[in-house]
Amino acid sequence: MDLSLSPEYEAFRDEVASLLADNQDKAPTQNDRGMKNQKRLDWQKWLIEHGLAARTIPQDYGGYGAEPDILKSRIIAEEFARTGLPKGIANQGISMLVPTLLELGTEAQKQAYIRPTLHGEMVWCQGYSEPGAGSDLASLATKGEIDGDDYIINGQKIWTSTAKQADMIFCLVRTEPDAKKHHGISYLIFSMDTPGIEIRPLVDMTMNANFNEVFFTDVRVPRDQIVGEPGKGWQVANATLTHERGMLGDPNAAKTRLLAIAELMQQETINGERLIDNPVFRDRLITLQARVYAMQANGLRVMSSRIKGESAGMAGLIIKLQGCELNHELARLAIDAMGEFGLLYGDTPYLRDFGAWQAKYMYDLGLIIGGGTAQIQKNIISERGLGMPREPRPAAV
């Protein structure tokens, strides 16, 4: 057990810190809204050039081209958190499509898409879930029929975030109707400007349209806009799902959230008594603090495994389930501490923290469900982690 950093890494931290300190005037601010705001794009370009974003993506494809080094990535993340400067763009194109193309794309696809995606000039959305294909994603029914050199796509996707802003979509489509369900899917990439695509915002319980429904009516996509072989889309998609699960549930975020609640409980009073002075509330806070620290220690353990190139095993499998649940419960404590004030939501007097705790409380419930529900996570933990048998398939009716 050694949680210290070697001099090489301490030097790297100093280097990152001074780089950020010397260039903070380049960073976009709250006023620089919009995904393609020029100041944001310039900042992203500068970050990539200095190895602070797209760090391990080869230079040939527009990245910085460093050797993967988890500790350095962590140091960079910590320095962004410490300085409060905006870190590199994080979106589904960068976290999911780029790794997929690097692994399975053709050279032409890599050349065409990775660079603009990394630089924030090309925004992607993900077309996986359908109304009839959630946890059982492989039962998806959006179909792509061959017509000359094109696929003609018809069907519907749901839970598509950033569909309105996206230039492109990576999309799972059933192209081999006669194959078994996991073997009839292809991974297609195409422009969101293609005729026949309709986007309808999907308002969720937060009363925002964080997601959309996307409808395809005779959408014509060239057959070479496929990643991997026809019918192999399930394997292609699974490569990216792995990336998504790793992305959700950040233990440092939970620690920040806990400290914010402790602060809130020292500010808020009821009958003149601070909430932190109420033993019941205080006990809830410390109970959650223990879970936050446990997830932080677990995160360190997972990181150590990855540095050594080993599987983190059970410690890795439980992150999504436990991390999302913990964040949700932290938000619940904050709301309980505010009592009736915790109900305020929207433009109204007495609002605390812009209503962020209610927004988190609801949105985090979405995260517990999205990206593999808690129940699916438990299946994965029990099957892959504990070696328990799969639920037998019912006999065909």
Place this chain on the structure above:
Amino acid sequence: MEFGLSDDQRMFQDSIKGYLDSAAPLDTVREVADGGLAKGQDIVSGLTELGLDQVLVPERHGGLGLGLLDAALIQEALGSAVAPANFLATALAIVGIESVGTDVQQSEWLPKIAAGEVRFGLAIAEYVGAREGAGVTASHGLLSGKSLFAMDTQNATHVLVADTNGSLHIAAMSEGVARCPHATIDRTRDLAELVFSDTASVALTGENKPGIAANRVVQAGRLLLAADSVGAAQTMLDKAVEYAKERKQFNRVIGSFQSVKHLCAEMAAHLEPARALVWHAAHAVDENMDEAAVMVCLAKSHLAEIGTFIARTSTEVHGGMGFTDLVGLHYWFKRIGANRQLLGSPERVREDAARLQGWA
């Protein structure tokens, strides 16, 4: 930067697990719990041969000079086998003597502990929380009063006592100490009431400021109890998974039902980060990290909660058999139950964590 165990730590833990597999199988634990003292002594002797008494003793005093993380790994192995052992009291006596004994006192006692010439029990419960007005006071080298939940005193030659101010004293387990053993749920552990009547004792007089001395012992004790629960809970999870893979109902192994799988997944999902928390807290103490004291409180209280959850859930996965004496799962259930209360129930330990952070 590495968060994990060294090869040496793994090997040491494995050697203890291996020894306990052969020396302390459930039948033997059962015999000890039913009063088979000789069997219990055999296990303790075997553990002594493996060097357990030397682990925390500094090398200059004839020990191995290892840290609390190493001790935690040993305690995890002991918990996983529900082994009767006096490692906990020995370790805590070493922590007390080393941190607040004078150089002379350390040189007097630590080599003897490492050599197995003396055996320490521990009477410190009242410093954490006194019930029925119990407690021990010290005056001119004489101890008076009672300690209700002293640990590992049955075969002890000496006992380390915290007085009501939190200063530490050593007394011989002789006629001056009346001992009355408790019947508790956890028969793998030795808990007894000790009554001191002007009992001759020696105060540890190094840095023995009131409070500081006992706090260090309590901190190490809480950490080791948490580690014991990690081990016991892991065994209960393993047994539940094993049982669920074998037991058939409705022509299927019950482990193929999602209702059962999800219970097992929940146990694993709670236990895995909890283990990392205990290791992290132990390391923090070894390295004198700022957050060490808070982390130990969090580890103790958290393992009390998730230990309780796993004890209950594993029993349920075993169905009716989990409830029987025959299967013996209850030994782990009770060990986890005991760990929850000893040196502070979770509510009290969380209050300590709040106090340490200026929140109470």
